[in-house]
Amino acid sequence: MLSYIIRRFLYMLLLLVLASVVSFLVIVLPPGDFLTSYINQLESQGTHVTVDLAIALRRQYGLDQPIYMQYLKWVWKLLHGDMGRSFQWQRPVSELIQERLPMTLIVSFLSLLLEYAIAIPIGIYSAVRQYSIGDYFFTVMGFIGVSVPNFLLALVLIVWLYRTFGVSAAGLYSAQFKGEPWTWAKIADLLKHLPLPIIVIGMSGTAYIIRVMRGMMLDELNRPYVTTARAKGLTELRTLMKYPVRVAMNPIVSTIGWSLPNIFSGMTIAAIVLGLPTIGPILYQALQQQDMFLASSTVLIITALTIVGTLISDILLAWLDPRIRLGD
Amino acid sequence: MAQTDPASAGFGETLARRVRRAPGTEEEKIFAASQWYLMWLKFRKHRLAVVGTVVVGLLYLMAIFAPFLGPYGKMERNSDFVYSPPQKIYFWDGTRFYARPFVYHFISTVNGQTFTNEYELDKSIKYFVRFFVHGAEYKLLGLIPTDIHLFGVEKGGTIYLLGTDELGRDLLSRVFAGAGISLSIGLVGVLTSFFLGAILGGVSGYYGGAIDNIIQRAIEFLLSIPNIPLWMALSAAVPQDWPALRIYFAVTIILSLQGWCGMARVVRGKLLELREEDFVMAAQLSGASDWRIIVRHLLPGFMSYLIVQMTLAIPAMILGETALSFLGLGLRAPVVSWGVLLHEAQNVRTVAMHPWLLFIAIFVIVTVLSFNLMGDGLRDAADPYKQ
Numbered sequence: 001m002l003s004y005i006i007r008r009f010l011y012m013l014l015l016l017v018l019a020s021v022v023s024f025l026v027i028v029l030p031p032g033d034f035l036t037s038y039i040n041q042l043e044s045q046g047t048h049v050t051v052d053l054a055i056a057l058r059r060q061y062g063l064d065q066p067i068y069m070q071y072l073k074w075v076w077k078l079l080h081g082d083m084g085r086s087f088q089w090q091r092p093v094s095e096l097i098q099e100r101l102p103m104t105l106i107v108s109f110l111s112l113l114l115e116y117a118i119a120i121p122i123g124i125y126s127a128v129r130q131y132s133i134g135d136y137f138f139t140v141m142g143f144i145g146v147s148v149p150n151f152l153l154a155l156v157l158i159v160w161l162y163r164t165f166g167v168s169a170a171g172l173y174s175a176q177f178k179g180e181p182w183t184w185a186k187i188a189d190l191l192k193h194l195p196l197p198i199i200v201i202g203m204s205g206t207a208y209i210i211r212v213m214r215g216m217m218l219d220e221l222n223r224p225y226v227t228t229a230r231a232k233g234l235t236e237l238r239t240l241m242k243y244p245v246r247v248a249m250n251p252i253v254s255t256i257g258w259s260l261p262n263i264f265s266g267m268t269i270a271a272i273v274l275g276l277p278t279i280g281p282i283l284y285q286a287l288q289q290q291d292m293f294l295a296s297s298t299v300l301i302i303t304a305l306t307i308v309g310t311l312i313s314d315i316l317l318a319w320l321d322p323r324i325r326l327g328d
Numbered sequence: 329m330a331q332t333d334p335a336s337a338g339f340g341e342t343l344a345r346r347v348r349r350a351p352g353t354e355e356e357k358i359f360a361a362s363q364w365y366l367m368w369l370k371f372r373k374h375r376l377a378v379v380g381t382v383v384v385g386l387l388y389l390m391a392i393f394a395p396f397l398g399p400y401g402k403m404e405r406n407s408d409f410v411y412s413p414p415q416k417i418y419f420w421d422g423t424r425f426y427a428r429p430f431v432y433h434f435i436s437t438v439n440g441q442t443f444t445n446e447y448e449l450d451k452s453i454k455y456f457v458r459f460f461v462h463g464a465e466y467k468l469l470g471l472i473p474t475d476i477h478l479f480g481v482e483k484g485g486t487i488y489l490l491g492t493d494e495l496g497r498d499l500l501s502r503v504f505a506g507a508g509i510s511l512s513i514g515l516v517g518v519l520t521s522f523f524l525g526a527i528l529g530g531v532s533g534y535y536g537g538a539i540d541n542i543i544q545r546a547i548e549f550l551l552s553i554p555n556i557p558l559w560m561a562l563s564a565a566v567p568q569d570w571p572a573l574r575i576y577f578a579v580t581i582i583l584s585l586q587g588w589c590g591m592a593r594v595v596r597g598k599l600l601e602l603r604e605e606d607f608v609m610a611a612q613l614s615g616a617s618d619w620r621i622i623v624r625h626l627l628p629g630f631m632s633y634l635i636v637q638m639t640l641a642i643p644a645m646i647l648g649e650t651a652l653s654f655l656g657l658g659l660r661a662p663v664v665s666w667g668v669l670l671h672e673a674q675n676v677r678t679v680a681m682h683p684w685l686l687f688i689a690i691f692v693i694v695t696v697l698s699f700n701l702m703g704d705g706l707r708d709a710a711d712p713y714k715q
Contacts (some may be wrong), residue, residue, distance in 0.1 A: 015552065027563035030645065146696075146700060149650060152689045155679065156689065278405065284655065295561060295564070307552055
């Protein structure tokens with residue numbers, strides 16, 4: 001078990017390095033390095049940037065050196081917790097990310113939980129009552145769920161709620177609670193606002209899991225051991241839960257890690273549309289304003305969250321299923 | 329082999345003649361049927377998939393003939409009718425029934441206090457919908473200059489079936505026009521993914537070993553990057569002053585960066601399966617080169633799976649482009665695509681006041697749904713020999 005964990009951990013480190021390269025590309029790719037936009041911003045604020053100042057800035061940010069040197073410098077700073085400074089907000093990037101990270105994790109985690117909590121029972125039901133009205137209903141909903149892009153769903157829901165109830169469902173806090181210290185009332189308010197984003201983010205994943213679960217259950221329900229269990233006199237519920245469900249759940253649980261990119265990706269765009277205080281909108285604004293340090297750090301954090309999450313789920317799975325840690 | 333042996337030549341010929349001449353029972357037809365015919369039969373059984381395929385076909389026709397189908401040009405503005413709500417078509421005017429559809433006269437007045445347009449119907453004047461009318465000029469199929477539109481109304485009347493946007497442009501015509509870009513990005517993106525994926529997957533599956541390992545790890549890594557943040561970051565890097573066509577291809581490449589992974593996996597999986605088959609060994613012993621074996625012998629065997637994979641990848645591409653353009657990071661005005669059209673709907677207040685801007689969403693959803701259904705049916709049909 002330990003050797004498995006170590007192996008996966010080392011592999012994760014390698015992936016993180018690759019992720020940092022990709023995130024660094026975000027800084028380097030846009031034409032005209034970020035210094036040009038920084039200088040533009042300085043000038044628009046009234047600071048006259050002389051040529052000497054420009055050269056000094058260039059040296060400070062290491063832009064006069066080859067790319068790999070810039071990359072190494074950037075990574076070195078990262079490891080010390082310095083993610084650079086945001087131009088728009090004039091604050092360290094690490095502060096900005098730290099503010100948003102908890103909410104990001106909460107929303108993502110709850111979406112993941114909801115996805116599986118809803119999809120697995122529905123999938124089981126769909127398989128057991130195959131071809132029933134419930135089955136057809138959920139199959140159709142499943143198809144639609146996979147086909148509706150989540151930002152559109154978010155938009156439609158917000159508009160509908162706004163027009164029907166005059167309520168602005170966007171954001172996670174009502175206006176009166178923004179920036180207030182945490183009280184029970186604030187938590188209650190938060191809970192009221194959470195369902196919308198979570199449903200929006202989790203919907204396509206839920207639909208997918210329902211279909212997979214249904215397919216796996218259908219495969220298992222016809223096996224001889226199910227008939228044996230029934231013949232032995234187990235109640236229907238216990239028969240289901242003890243045997244086919246456990247077998248069918250295996251591929252689903254083993255791919256929890258692979259729902260994570262989907263969740264973070266959906267969370268990003270849903271957060272932008274719904275105005276949630278998570279990392280997504282920060283990335284969006286950073287990209288629009290050419291705030292490159294912020295953008296690349298955000299991409300790195302989101303990717304890192306996915307990679308670490310996958311590691312955690314793999315370890316959990318290896319703990320549950322001995323075949324995996326022995327066979328890898 | 330049968331032809332050289334005189335005895336079996338007769339038998340073979342007779343059998344062939346018999347099968348050809350008398351298809352006879354259903355069973356015999358299926359027994360002698362080709363692989364593609366079997367697939368077609370199985371596909372037909374999946375009713376929803378057939379519906380999906382028909383809808384997809386209609387959508388592409390719509391994209392090709394967009395300027396003809398829409399009553400207005402995609403750029404045609406009318407500042408008198410900014411943000412006008414959709415107009416209804418009537419057959420009944422309260423007193424009698426008309427066989428020809430008509431719309432009422434739509435009057436736009438400027439509110440003296442808010443300086444916005446207000447719209448009301450003038451039921452005293454009817455404009456009958458005419459077909460094959462003259463309208464904005466365009467080039468049919470990009471070649472033939474013409475100005476005939478499928479339907480329209482005469483001057484003085486307006487027929488904004490889906491309403492207008494902030495510049496007074498007819499949304500229906502723009503939706504038709506946007507279909508071209510949105511649907512074609514799906515195709516181009518999938519073709520790019522196909523080439524990349526087939527080559528890398530083929531190499532990975534055929535040679536195995538270290539190369540296989542490296543490519544698989546690369547795929548795992550690429551797939552672990554959440555796609556929307558990656559797309560957002562890469563599209564923001566595309567210079568805004570590039571010509572529209574170049575931006576189009578840049579977006580396609582960005583979308584294909586993860587798209588090829590799915591294809592590569594399918595190719596690799598099938599190659600691993602088929603690599604052990606006897607006919608591969610026979611081909612190798614006959615001296616065929618590796619390349620020839622892959623392309624000529626292995627690939628046709630799982631063409632059907634590749635087609636399924638491609639069909640299922642198209643909606644992801646379409647959604648990707650729509651999401652990017654919706655955020656303003658992909659294609660931008662004046663290019664017309666569904667995502668660009670939705671970009672206007674980004675502001676919640678704007679959409680709440682003018683909800684018809686969201687009609688485009690229906691087109692997107694229907695497109696994705698149809699492709700998914702079609703892909704589902706193709707997937708069921710892809711292995712007609714499976715029980």
